[in-house]
Amino acid sequence: MQAGRPIELNGKPIAGGKVPLVCTPLVGRSADAILCELERIVPKRPDVLEWRVDFFDRIGDAEAVIATAGRIRQAAGGTPLLFTRRSAAEGGEAIALGEQQVVALYEALCAARAAELVDFEMRSDPAHLRRVREAARANGIALVLSYHDFTQTPPAAEILQRFRDAQALGADVAKVALMPRGPDDVLTLLAATLQASRELPIPLISMSMGGYGALTRMFGWAFGSALTFAIGDRGSAPGQMPIEDLQAVLAIAAKAFGGK
Protein backbone atom coordinates (compact mmCIF):
# COMPACT_ATOMS: atom_id res chain seq x y z
CA MET A 1 0.00 0.00 0.00
CA GLN A 2 1.15 3.51 -0.79
CA ALA A 3 2.37 5.08 2.40
CA GLY A 4 3.82 8.36 3.54
CA ARG A 5 7.56 8.85 3.66
CA PRO A 6 8.49 8.23 7.31
CA ILE A 7 9.51 11.12 9.53
CA GLU A 8 13.15 10.96 10.58
CA LEU A 9 15.17 12.38 13.43
CA ASN A 10 18.82 12.80 12.50
CA GLY A 11 18.50 10.25 9.71
CA LYS A 12 16.68 7.63 11.80
CA PRO A 13 12.95 7.08 11.23
CA ILE A 14 10.76 7.54 14.30
CA ALA A 15 9.33 4.30 15.73
CA GLY A 16 11.31 2.24 13.23
CA GLY A 17 9.58 3.81 10.24
CA LYS A 18 6.03 3.07 11.39
CA VAL A 19 3.42 4.77 9.16
CA PRO A 20 1.36 6.48 10.30
CA LEU A 21 2.85 7.73 13.51
CA VAL A 22 0.14 8.52 16.05
CA CYS A 23 0.69 11.81 17.85
CA THR A 24 -1.24 12.96 20.92
CA PRO A 25 -1.40 16.60 21.97
CA LEU A 26 -0.65 17.96 25.44
CA VAL A 27 -2.87 20.92 26.21
CA GLY A 28 -2.51 21.45 29.97
CA ARG A 29 -2.33 25.03 31.30
CA SER A 30 0.34 24.24 33.92
CA ALA A 31 3.29 21.90 34.20
CA ASP A 32 1.39 19.85 36.77
CA ALA A 33 -1.66 19.59 34.50
CA ILE A 34 0.56 18.49 31.63
CA LEU A 35 2.28 15.85 33.75
CA CYS A 36 -1.14 14.62 34.83
CA GLU A 37 -2.16 14.37 31.15
CA LEU A 38 1.02 12.45 30.45
CA GLU A 39 0.28 9.90 33.14
CA ARG A 40 -2.91 9.03 31.30
CA ILE A 41 -1.40 9.24 27.82
CA VAL A 42 1.90 7.37 28.11
CA PRO A 43 0.30 3.95 28.78
CA LYS A 44 -1.61 4.38 25.49
CA ARG A 45 1.71 4.38 23.65
CA PRO A 46 1.57 7.27 21.20
CA ASP A 47 4.53 7.49 18.81
CA VAL A 48 4.96 11.25 19.22
CA LEU A 49 3.79 13.81 21.79
CA GLU A 50 2.90 17.33 20.72
CA TRP A 51 3.19 20.00 23.37
CA ARG A 52 0.85 22.80 22.40
CA VAL A 53 2.68 25.49 24.28
CA ASP A 54 0.08 28.12 23.39
CA PHE A 55 -2.08 26.49 26.10
CA PHE A 56 0.72 26.89 28.70
CA ASP A 57 0.16 29.67 31.22
CA ARG A 58 3.89 30.39 31.57
CA ILE A 59 4.62 30.63 27.85
CA GLY A 60 6.18 34.04 28.50
CA ASP A 61 8.91 32.50 30.68
CA ALA A 62 11.41 30.72 28.43
CA GLU A 63 13.13 29.05 31.35
CA ALA A 64 9.85 27.63 32.60
CA VAL A 65 9.03 26.41 29.10
CA ILE A 66 12.38 24.66 28.73
CA ALA A 67 12.16 23.16 32.22
CA THR A 68 8.65 21.89 31.49
CA ALA A 69 9.77 20.40 28.17
CA GLY A 70 12.44 18.58 30.15
CA ARG A 71 9.88 17.22 32.60
CA ILE A 72 7.65 16.11 29.72
CA ARG A 73 10.51 14.24 28.07
CA GLN A 74 11.49 12.62 31.33
CA ALA A 75 7.92 11.39 31.84
CA ALA A 76 7.58 10.37 28.20
CA GLY A 77 10.36 7.80 28.33
CA GLY A 78 11.89 8.36 24.92
CA THR A 79 8.77 9.27 22.94
CA PRO A 80 9.81 12.18 20.70
CA LEU A 81 8.41 15.60 21.58
CA LEU A 82 7.00 17.98 18.97
CA PHE A 83 6.98 21.57 20.29
CA THR A 84 4.22 23.72 18.79
CA ARG A 85 2.99 27.24 19.29
CA ARG A 86 -0.20 27.36 17.24
CA SER A 87 -1.21 30.95 16.52
CA ALA A 88 -4.73 32.15 17.18
CA ALA A 89 -5.04 32.87 13.45
CA GLU A 90 -4.51 29.17 12.73
CA GLY A 91 -6.67 27.73 15.47
CA GLY A 92 -4.46 28.10 18.54
CA GLU A 93 -4.91 29.86 21.86
CA ALA A 94 -4.47 33.61 22.23
CA ILE A 95 -1.20 34.38 24.03
CA ALA A 96 0.35 37.53 25.49
CA LEU A 97 3.59 37.23 23.49
CA GLY A 98 4.41 39.14 20.32
CA GLU A 99 5.85 37.27 17.34
CA GLN A 100 9.41 38.41 18.09
CA GLN A 101 9.09 36.87 21.55
CA VAL A 102 7.68 33.67 20.09
CA VAL A 103 10.68 33.40 17.78
CA ALA A 104 13.04 34.02 20.70
CA LEU A 105 11.24 31.26 22.62
CA TYR A 106 11.75 28.83 19.72
CA GLU A 107 15.41 29.84 19.56
CA ALA A 108 15.90 29.27 23.28
CA LEU A 109 14.09 25.94 23.16
CA CYS A 110 16.16 24.78 20.20
CA ALA A 111 19.40 25.93 21.81
CA ALA A 112 18.47 23.88 24.88
CA ARG A 113 17.64 20.93 22.59
CA ALA A 114 14.45 20.57 24.60
CA ALA A 115 12.38 18.89 21.84
CA GLU A 116 13.00 16.56 18.92
CA LEU A 117 10.73 18.46 16.51
CA VAL A 118 9.29 21.97 16.31
CA ASP A 119 6.23 23.11 14.37
CA PHE A 120 6.24 26.62 12.93
CA GLU A 121 3.61 28.13 10.66
CA MET A 122 4.71 28.59 7.08
CA ARG A 123 2.75 31.85 6.77
CA SER A 124 4.93 33.46 9.44
CA ASP A 125 7.12 36.46 8.64
CA PRO A 126 9.94 35.13 6.41
CA ALA A 127 12.62 36.60 8.68
CA HIS A 128 11.07 34.84 11.69
CA LEU A 129 10.80 31.62 9.79
CA ARG A 130 14.45 31.84 8.78
CA ARG A 131 15.51 32.32 12.41
CA VAL A 132 13.47 29.34 13.60
CA ARG A 133 14.80 27.21 10.76
CA GLU A 134 18.39 28.11 11.58
CA ALA A 135 17.87 27.43 15.28
CA ALA A 136 16.33 24.03 14.52
CA ARG A 137 19.07 23.09 12.04
CA ALA A 138 21.89 24.19 14.29
CA ASN A 139 20.59 21.91 17.02
CA GLY A 140 19.55 18.82 15.06
CA ILE A 141 15.83 19.46 15.58
CA ALA A 142 13.36 18.51 12.83
CA LEU A 143 11.33 21.42 11.47
CA VAL A 144 7.63 20.95 10.65
CA LEU A 145 6.28 23.83 8.59
CA SER A 146 2.52 23.93 8.89
CA TYR A 147 -0.56 25.48 7.31
CA HIS A 148 -4.06 25.43 8.81
CA ASP A 149 -7.40 26.63 7.51
CA PHE A 150 -10.31 26.09 9.89
CA THR A 151 -12.89 27.48 7.46
CA GLN A 152 -12.51 25.72 4.12
CA THR A 153 -10.62 23.42 1.75
CA PRO A 154 -9.07 25.14 -1.29
CA PRO A 155 -8.77 23.37 -4.68
CA ALA A 156 -6.22 20.54 -4.94
CA ALA A 157 -3.71 22.68 -6.87
CA GLU A 158 -3.59 25.19 -4.03
CA ILE A 159 -3.17 22.49 -1.41
CA LEU A 160 -0.33 21.02 -3.44
CA GLN A 161 1.26 24.47 -3.55
CA ARG A 162 1.16 24.70 0.26
CA PHE A 163 3.17 21.46 0.47
CA ARG A 164 5.62 22.80 -2.13
CA ASP A 165 5.94 26.07 -0.20
CA ALA A 166 6.88 24.21 2.96
CA GLN A 167 9.55 22.28 1.11
CA ALA A 168 10.87 25.46 -0.54
CA LEU A 169 11.03 27.15 2.87
CA GLY A 170 13.27 24.39 4.18
CA ALA A 171 10.83 22.15 6.03
CA ASP A 172 11.90 18.70 7.14
CA VAL A 173 8.19 17.85 7.27
CA ALA A 174 5.26 19.67 5.59
CA LYS A 175 1.89 19.78 7.35
CA VAL A 176 -1.46 20.92 5.95
CA ALA A 177 -4.72 20.79 7.94
CA LEU A 178 -7.98 21.95 6.37
CA MET A 179 -11.66 22.10 7.19
CA PRO A 180 -13.89 20.25 4.72
CA ARG A 181 -17.37 21.50 3.89
CA GLY A 182 -18.47 18.15 2.58
CA PRO A 183 -17.18 14.75 1.55
CA ASP A 184 -15.82 16.16 -1.75
CA ASP A 185 -13.33 18.25 0.21
CA VAL A 186 -12.08 15.14 2.00
CA LEU A 187 -11.30 13.53 -1.37
CA THR A 188 -9.61 16.74 -2.56
CA LEU A 189 -7.31 16.78 0.49
CA LEU A 190 -6.40 13.13 -0.02
CA ALA A 191 -5.78 13.54 -3.76
CA ALA A 192 -3.54 16.59 -3.19
CA THR A 193 -1.61 14.77 -0.48
CA LEU A 194 -1.09 11.78 -2.77
CA GLN A 195 0.22 14.02 -5.53
CA ALA A 196 2.52 15.91 -3.17
CA SER A 197 3.87 12.64 -1.76
CA ARG A 198 4.89 11.61 -5.27
CA GLU A 199 6.43 14.95 -6.09
CA LEU A 200 8.23 16.01 -2.92
CA PRO A 201 11.13 14.29 -1.19
CA ILE A 202 10.07 15.23 2.37
CA PRO A 203 7.53 13.49 4.60
CA LEU A 204 4.05 15.01 4.75
CA ILE A 205 1.31 15.33 7.32
CA SER A 206 -2.21 16.18 6.19
CA MET A 207 -5.72 15.97 7.47
CA SER A 208 -9.26 17.12 6.98
CA MET A 209 -10.69 18.30 10.28
CA GLY A 210 -14.18 17.97 11.77
CA GLY A 211 -16.60 15.11 11.39
CA TYR A 212 -16.20 14.59 7.66
CA GLY A 213 -12.45 14.61 8.02
CA ALA A 214 -12.22 11.71 10.48
CA LEU A 215 -11.69 9.49 7.45
CA THR A 216 -8.36 11.21 6.78
CA ARG A 217 -7.21 10.78 10.37
CA MET A 218 -7.73 7.03 9.91
CA PHE A 219 -6.59 6.59 6.28
CA GLY A 220 -4.49 9.59 5.28
CA TRP A 221 -1.43 7.31 5.56
CA ALA A 222 -2.60 5.41 2.48
CA PHE A 223 -2.37 8.68 0.53
CA GLY A 224 0.99 9.88 1.80
CA SER A 225 0.44 11.34 5.27
CA ALA A 226 3.08 10.13 7.72
CA LEU A 227 1.48 11.14 11.01
CA THR A 228 -2.01 11.44 12.46
CA PHE A 229 -3.21 13.22 15.59
CA ALA A 230 -5.40 11.47 18.14
CA ILE A 231 -6.74 12.26 21.57
CA GLY A 232 -4.71 10.76 24.38
CA ASP A 233 -6.41 12.65 27.17
CA ARG A 234 -7.83 15.85 25.65
CA GLY A 235 -8.03 16.90 22.01
CA SER A 236 -6.57 19.98 20.35
CA ALA A 237 -8.52 20.21 17.06
CA PRO A 238 -11.99 19.30 15.76
CA GLY A 239 -12.42 15.72 14.58
CA GLN A 240 -9.62 14.12 16.57
CA MET A 241 -10.52 10.61 17.71
CA PRO A 242 -9.54 8.76 20.88
CA ILE A 243 -6.16 7.08 20.33
CA GLU A 244 -7.63 3.69 21.26
CA ASP A 245 -10.20 3.94 18.44
CA LEU A 246 -7.61 5.09 15.93
CA GLN A 247 -5.21 2.30 16.86
CA ALA A 248 -8.03 -0.26 16.50
CA VAL A 249 -8.90 0.97 13.02
CA LEU A 250 -5.24 1.07 11.96
CA ALA A 251 -4.77 -2.55 13.07
CA ILE A 252 -7.83 -3.69 11.11
CA ALA A 253 -6.78 -1.65 8.07
CA ALA A 254 -3.26 -3.10 8.08
CA LYS A 255 -4.83 -6.56 7.89
CA ALA A 256 -7.38 -5.56 5.23
CA PHE A 257 -4.92 -3.75 2.97
CA GLY A 258 -2.75 -6.86 3.14
CA GLY A 259 0.56 -5.33 2.16
CA LYS A 260 -0.84 -3.54 -0.90
Added chain:
Amino acid sequence: MQAGRPIELNGKPIAGGKVPLVCTPLVGRSADAILCELERIVPKRPDVLEWRVDFFDRIGDAEAVIATAGRIRQAAGGTPLLFTRRSAAEGGEAIALGEQQVVALYEALCAARAAELVDFEMRSDPAHLRRVREAARANGIALVLSYHDFTQTPPAAEILQRFRDAQALGADVAKVALMPRGPDDVLTLLAATLQASRELPIPLISMSMGGYGALTRMFGWAFGSALTFAIGDRGSAPGQMPIEDLQAVLAIAAKAFGGK
Protein backbone atom coordinates in the same frame (compact mmCIF):
# COMPACT_ATOMS: atom_id res chain seq x y z
CA MET B 1 -22.61 12.87 7.27
CA GLN B 2 -23.52 12.29 3.65
CA ALA B 3 -24.90 8.79 3.36
CA GLY B 4 -26.27 6.54 0.67
CA ARG B 5 -29.99 6.42 -0.03
CA PRO B 6 -31.22 3.36 1.86
CA ILE B 7 -32.25 0.24 -0.03
CA GLU B 8 -35.96 -0.48 0.25
CA LEU B 9 -38.10 -3.56 -0.11
CA ASN B 10 -41.65 -2.67 -1.15
CA GLY B 11 -41.25 0.86 0.15
CA LYS B 12 -39.75 -0.15 3.49
CA PRO B 13 -36.02 0.42 4.09
CA ILE B 14 -34.05 -2.68 5.01
CA ALA B 15 -32.92 -2.80 8.65
CA GLY B 16 -34.79 0.40 9.43
CA GLY B 17 -32.77 2.45 6.96
CA LYS B 18 -29.35 1.51 8.37
CA VAL B 19 -26.50 2.76 6.15
CA PRO B 20 -24.46 0.95 5.17
CA LEU B 21 -26.11 -2.43 5.15
CA VAL B 22 -23.57 -5.21 5.62
CA CYS B 23 -24.07 -8.13 3.23
CA THR B 24 -22.31 -11.48 3.53
CA PRO B 25 -22.03 -13.88 0.58
CA LEU B 26 -22.97 -17.57 0.63
CA VAL B 27 -20.67 -19.55 -1.63
CA GLY B 28 -21.28 -23.18 -0.70
CA ARG B 29 -21.33 -25.79 -3.47
CA SER B 30 -24.22 -27.78 -1.97
CA ALA B 31 -27.32 -26.99 0.07
CA ASP B 32 -25.72 -28.64 3.10
CA ALA B 33 -22.56 -26.60 2.71
CA ILE B 34 -24.59 -23.41 2.43
CA LEU B 35 -26.60 -24.23 5.54
CA CYS B 36 -23.35 -24.93 7.36
CA GLU B 37 -22.06 -21.49 6.26
CA LEU B 38 -25.29 -19.94 7.49
CA GLU B 39 -24.90 -21.46 10.95
CA ARG B 40 -21.63 -19.59 11.27
CA ILE B 41 -22.87 -16.39 9.63
CA VAL B 42 -26.28 -15.78 11.20
CA PRO B 43 -24.90 -15.13 14.71
CA LYS B 44 -22.75 -12.37 13.20
CA ARG B 45 -25.92 -10.50 12.23
CA PRO B 46 -25.43 -9.39 8.64
CA ASP B 47 -28.19 -7.14 7.27
CA VAL B 48 -28.46 -8.95 3.94
CA LEU B 49 -27.34 -12.37 2.68
CA GLU B 50 -26.19 -12.80 -0.90
CA TRP B 51 -26.53 -16.27 -2.35
CA ARG B 52 -23.96 -16.58 -5.11
CA VAL B 53 -25.80 -19.28 -7.02
CA ASP B 54 -22.99 -19.61 -9.56
CA PHE B 55 -21.13 -21.58 -6.85
CA PHE B 56 -24.09 -23.98 -6.44
CA ASP B 57 -23.56 -27.40 -7.97
CA ARG B 58 -27.26 -27.85 -8.80
CA ILE B 59 -27.72 -24.47 -10.51
CA GLY B 60 -29.13 -26.35 -13.54
CA ASP B 61 -32.08 -27.60 -11.47
CA ALA B 62 -34.51 -24.70 -10.91
CA GLU B 63 -36.54 -26.66 -8.36
CA ALA B 64 -33.43 -27.43 -6.32
CA VAL B 65 -32.41 -23.76 -6.48
CA ILE B 66 -35.83 -22.58 -5.29
CA ALA B 67 -35.93 -25.20 -2.55
CA THR B 68 -32.46 -24.22 -1.38
CA ALA B 69 -33.40 -20.53 -1.39
CA GLY B 70 -36.31 -21.51 0.84
CA ARG B 71 -34.02 -23.35 3.25
CA ILE B 72 -31.65 -20.38 3.33
CA ARG B 73 -34.44 -17.99 4.18
CA GLN B 74 -35.77 -20.31 6.86
CA ALA B 75 -32.33 -20.47 8.47
CA ALA B 76 -31.76 -16.74 8.03
CA GLY B 77 -34.67 -15.74 10.22
CA GLY B 78 -35.91 -12.75 8.26
CA THR B 79 -32.62 -11.42 6.90
CA PRO B 80 -33.33 -10.43 3.28
CA LEU B 81 -31.83 -12.65 0.58
CA LEU B 82 -30.10 -11.25 -2.50
CA PHE B 83 -29.99 -13.86 -5.29
CA THR B 84 -27.01 -13.46 -7.61
CA ARG B 85 -25.63 -15.38 -10.56
CA ARG B 86 -22.29 -13.68 -11.22
CA SER B 87 -21.06 -14.47 -14.73
CA ALA B 88 -17.53 -15.74 -15.29
CA ALA B 89 -16.91 -12.62 -17.38
CA GLU B 90 -17.58 -10.47 -14.29
CA GLY B 91 -15.70 -12.53 -11.75
CA GLY B 92 -18.13 -15.40 -11.07
CA GLU B 93 -17.82 -19.15 -11.35
CA ALA B 94 -18.08 -20.92 -14.70
CA ILE B 95 -21.44 -22.71 -14.98
CA ALA B 96 -22.91 -25.21 -17.44
CA LEU B 97 -25.99 -23.10 -18.20
CA GLY B 98 -26.49 -20.89 -21.24
CA GLU B 99 -27.78 -17.34 -20.78
CA GLN B 100 -31.33 -18.31 -21.79
CA GLN B 101 -31.35 -20.91 -19.02
CA VAL B 102 -30.01 -18.37 -16.53
CA VAL B 103 -32.84 -16.01 -17.41
CA ALA B 104 -35.38 -18.82 -17.06
CA LEU B 105 -33.88 -19.59 -13.63
CA TYR B 106 -34.29 -15.96 -12.54
CA GLU B 107 -37.88 -16.02 -13.82
CA ALA B 108 -38.67 -19.18 -11.90
CA LEU B 109 -37.03 -17.87 -8.73
CA CYS B 110 -38.95 -14.59 -8.99
CA ALA B 111 -42.23 -16.36 -9.67
CA ALA B 112 -41.65 -18.44 -6.53
CA ARG B 113 -40.78 -15.22 -4.64
CA ALA B 114 -37.79 -17.09 -3.29
CA ALA B 115 -35.63 -13.99 -2.65
CA GLU B 116 -36.13 -10.35 -1.67
CA LEU B 117 -33.60 -8.99 -4.18
CA VAL B 118 -31.98 -10.24 -7.37
CA ASP B 119 -28.71 -9.06 -8.92
CA PHE B 120 -28.42 -9.10 -12.70
CA GLU B 121 -25.56 -7.75 -14.77
CA MET B 122 -26.35 -4.57 -16.67
CA ARG B 123 -24.20 -5.66 -19.62
CA SER B 124 -26.51 -8.63 -20.24
CA ASP B 125 -28.45 -8.99 -23.49
CA PRO B 126 -31.14 -6.27 -23.36
CA ALA B 127 -33.92 -8.79 -24.03
CA HIS B 128 -32.69 -10.93 -21.13
CA LEU B 129 -32.45 -7.95 -18.87
CA ARG B 130 -35.99 -6.94 -19.77
CA ARG B 131 -37.30 -10.40 -18.87
CA VAL B 132 -35.54 -10.43 -15.51
CA ARG B 133 -36.75 -6.92 -14.76
CA GLU B 134 -40.33 -7.86 -15.57
CA ALA B 135 -40.13 -11.02 -13.46
CA ALA B 136 -38.73 -9.07 -10.51
CA ARG B 137 -41.31 -6.28 -10.82
CA ALA B 138 -44.23 -8.65 -11.17
CA ASN B 139 -43.27 -10.32 -7.92
CA GLY B 140 -42.24 -7.37 -5.77
CA ILE B 141 -38.56 -8.26 -5.86
CA ALA B 142 -35.94 -5.50 -5.86
CA LEU B 143 -33.65 -5.48 -8.91
CA VAL B 144 -29.95 -4.73 -8.48
CA LEU B 145 -28.29 -4.02 -11.84
CA SER B 146 -24.56 -4.53 -11.51
CA TYR B 147 -21.29 -3.83 -13.30
CA HIS B 148 -17.91 -5.36 -12.41
CA ASP B 149 -14.44 -4.81 -13.75
CA PHE B 150 -11.75 -6.93 -12.10
CA THR B 151 -8.93 -5.38 -14.11
CA GLN B 152 -9.15 -1.59 -13.81
CA THR B 153 -10.98 1.56 -12.76
CA PRO B 154 -12.20 3.77 -15.64
CA PRO B 155 -12.35 7.59 -15.35
CA ALA B 156 -15.00 9.08 -13.05
CA ALA B 157 -17.23 10.13 -15.96
CA GLU B 158 -17.44 6.53 -17.18
CA ILE B 159 -18.19 5.21 -13.71
CA LEU B 160 -20.95 7.80 -13.36
CA GLN B 161 -22.34 6.63 -16.72
CA ARG B 162 -22.53 3.03 -15.43
CA PHE B 163 -24.71 4.20 -12.53
CA ARG B 164 -26.87 6.19 -14.96
CA ASP B 165 -27.16 3.16 -17.25
CA ALA B 166 -28.43 1.04 -14.39
CA GLN B 167 -31.06 3.63 -13.54
CA ALA B 168 -32.08 3.96 -17.21
CA LEU B 169 -32.40 0.17 -17.46
CA GLY B 170 -34.89 0.16 -14.59
CA ALA B 171 -32.72 -0.78 -11.63
CA ASP B 172 -34.06 -0.41 -8.11
CA VAL B 173 -30.41 -0.39 -6.99
CA ALA B 174 -27.27 0.31 -9.08
CA LYS B 175 -24.05 -1.52 -8.23
CA VAL B 176 -20.55 -0.85 -9.57
CA ALA B 177 -17.46 -2.79 -8.42
CA LEU B 178 -14.03 -1.97 -9.85
CA MET B 179 -10.42 -2.97 -9.37
CA PRO B 180 -8.10 -0.09 -8.45
CA ARG B 181 -4.50 -0.01 -9.64
CA GLY B 182 -3.48 2.47 -6.99
CA PRO B 183 -4.88 4.81 -4.36
CA ASP B 184 -5.91 7.35 -7.04
CA ASP B 185 -8.43 4.85 -8.39
CA VAL B 186 -9.96 4.50 -4.95
CA LEU B 187 -10.58 8.27 -4.82
CA THR B 188 -12.00 8.17 -8.36
CA LEU B 189 -14.53 5.49 -7.40
CA LEU B 190 -15.58 7.43 -4.30
CA ALA B 191 -15.89 10.74 -6.20
CA ALA B 192 -18.01 9.13 -8.94
CA THR B 193 -20.24 7.46 -6.36
CA LEU B 194 -20.73 10.76 -4.55
CA GLN B 195 -21.69 12.48 -7.79
CA ALA B 196 -24.07 9.68 -8.77
CA SER B 197 -25.70 9.73 -5.34
CA ARG B 198 -26.49 13.43 -5.81
CA GLU B 199 -27.79 12.95 -9.33
CA LEU B 200 -29.77 9.70 -9.23
CA PRO B 201 -32.87 8.94 -7.20
CA ILE B 202 -32.05 5.25 -6.63
CA PRO B 203 -29.79 3.74 -3.96
CA LEU B 204 -26.27 2.85 -5.02
CA ILE B 205 -23.70 0.21 -4.10
CA SER B 206 -20.08 0.74 -5.05
CA MET B 207 -16.68 -0.53 -4.09
CA SER B 208 -13.06 -0.71 -5.07
CA MET B 209 -11.83 -4.28 -4.76
CA GLY B 210 -8.50 -5.70 -3.62
CA GLY B 211 -6.18 -4.35 -0.93
CA TYR B 212 -6.34 -0.70 -1.94
CA GLY B 213 -10.10 -0.86 -2.11
CA ALA B 214 -10.66 -1.97 1.49
CA LEU B 215 -11.08 1.70 2.33
CA THR B 216 -14.26 1.83 0.22
CA ARG B 217 -15.69 -1.25 1.94
CA MET B 218 -15.35 0.61 5.24
CA PHE B 219 -16.21 4.19 4.15
CA GLY B 220 -18.08 4.04 0.83
CA TRP B 221 -21.26 4.82 2.81
CA ALA B 222 -19.93 8.33 3.45
CA PHE B 223 -19.86 8.87 -0.33
CA GLY B 224 -23.24 7.40 -1.19
CA SER B 225 -22.89 3.62 -1.16
CA ALA B 226 -25.77 1.96 0.68
CA LEU B 227 -24.37 -1.54 1.15
CA THR B 228 -21.01 -3.16 1.72
CA PHE B 229 -19.95 -6.79 1.38
CA ALA B 230 -18.05 -8.57 4.15
CA ILE B 231 -16.93 -12.09 4.84
CA GLY B 232 -19.25 -14.01 7.14
CA ASP B 233 -17.65 -17.39 6.61
CA ARG B 234 -15.94 -17.31 3.21
CA GLY B 235 -15.41 -14.37 0.84
CA SER B 236 -16.59 -13.99 -2.73
CA ALA B 237 -14.39 -11.17 -4.07
CA PRO B 238 -10.89 -9.77 -3.47
CA GLY B 239 -10.55 -7.32 -0.60
CA GLN B 240 -13.58 -8.37 1.42
CA MET B 241 -12.96 -8.08 5.17
CA PRO B 242 -14.27 -10.22 8.02
CA ILE B 243 -17.68 -8.90 9.10
CA GLU B 244 -16.47 -8.50 12.69
CA ASP B 245 -13.69 -6.14 11.57
CA LEU B 246 -16.01 -4.17 9.34
CA GLN B 247 -18.64 -3.80 12.08
CA ALA B 248 -15.92 -2.62 14.52
CA VAL B 249 -14.72 0.07 12.09
CA LEU B 250 -18.29 1.18 11.32
CA ALA B 251 -19.01 1.60 15.03
CA ILE B 252 -15.87 3.69 15.56
CA ALA B 253 -16.57 5.74 12.43
CA ALA B 254 -20.15 6.48 13.49
CA LYS B 255 -18.76 7.93 16.73
CA ALA B 256 -15.95 9.84 14.97
CA PHE B 257 -18.14 11.35 12.25
CA GLY B 258 -20.46 12.52 15.00
CA GLY B 259 -23.60 13.02 12.99
CA LYS B 260 -21.92 15.08 10.24
